[in-house]
Amino acid sequence: MLNKDNDPKIEALREHGVLNPKAEMVRDELFQKYDFFDRRDLLQVKYEMLRRVKKDRWTVTETSKTFGLSRPSFYDAQNAFNNKGLSGLVPAKRGPKKAHKLSGDVMVYVEEVIAQDQRLRAYDITSLIEKRFGFKVHPRSIERALEKRKKKPGKQDGK
Numbered sequence: 001m002l003n004k005d006n007d008p009k010i011e012a013l014r015e016h017g018v019l020n021p022k023a024e025m026v027r028d029e030l031f032q033k034y035d036f037f038d039r040r041d042l043l044q045v046k047y048e049m050l051r052r053v054k055k056d057r058w059t060v061t062e063t064s065k066t067f068g069l070s071r072p073s074f075y076d077a078q079n080a081f082n083n084k085g086l087s088g089l090v091p092a093k094r095g096p097k098k099a100h101k102l103s104g105d106v107m108v109y110v111e112e113v114i115a116q117d118q119r120l121r122a123y124d125i126t127s128l129i130e131k132r133f134g135f136k137v138h139p140r141s142i143e144r145a146l147e148k149r150k151k152k153p154g155k156q157d158g159k
Helices: 008-015 029-033 042-054 060-067 071-089 104-116 122-133 139-151
Strands: none
Touching (some): 029 042, 042 071, 060 071, 122 139
16 A cells, blocks of 8 residues: 555645655554555544544554654644644645745845846846845846736835
8 A cells, every 4th residue: 555656646645745754654553454544644644643642542652653753743733733623734835935035125125236237137136135135045036036026016115
């Protein structure tokens, strides 16, 4: 069940961010006996782990070991489930949620230097940003930020 090549379910789980990277560590008997339970499905694994503690009165330590997750992972899942329900068990997307380097003041500066010299390209602007603000930015990040600002003309002040 764990190593099926070209399994569309594996691709779907991966696409939705719920493919369990430690599926082989799940040793719960339900996942061993019944095809309905799929240890590759992290959402299902977390839900069953929470259910074992709440309904079957297993200890957190015992349950965590059986499900191949750490105790902190159990408590994180419990908190997420209590606050958001089943959707709370879906891992959040990683990475920054918004432009953290290219904040409003940096983008105002970028637009000012472009207004002064229309020939400047994103690559040129990266060194200007580094000199002025003291951090590096990838040229593609500048291009994306400029494209985004063109689409939302009311967002020029960065708020």
